[in-house]
Amino acid sequence: MKSLISVIKKVFQDDHPEAALEAATDGNLRSNYPMEDMFKMAEIAEWCMSEEAVERPEMREIVAMLSQIATSSIEWEATLGGDSQVFSGVFQFSGR
Structure with a gap:
């Protein structure tokens, strides 16, 4: 079990933080996400x-x-034609 604090600190101590973040990201996502937004x-x-x-x-x-x-x-998901299995529906809000 890793804490977000320890992961983030390790990422930004690395000489290549974007690569370190990608390595620390859940492999189940299979790189199916906008890396630029993850880094932000x-x-x-x-x-x-x-x-x-x-x-x-x-x-x-x-x-x-x-x-x-x-x-x-x-916008990133829209470029995939709605084929993203990771984000699809995440930003749909119910009318409650």
């Missing part, structure tokens, strides 16, 4: 773990960045 999420996680509270992002910044990632992921 990892960067947000690292930023949130800053030792000094004043260096951490504000919640509104996180929400804005995650919204951009969500939009990008939807």
Whole structure:
């Protein structure tokens, strides 16, 4: 069992963080995800773990960045013609 903190720290200590993140990503995803968006999420996680509270992002910044990632992921899935088994339906919201 690995904690998100230890995984993110290890990724960004690596000389090649994108490759380290890809290696740390669940193999069941079979590289069927937008790596650029995964890396952006990892960067947000690292930023949130800053030792000094004043260096951490504000919640509104996180929400804005995650919204951009969500939009990008939807666009990425659309380029696959809806054939993504990983993200398909993730961003469908119920009317409740």
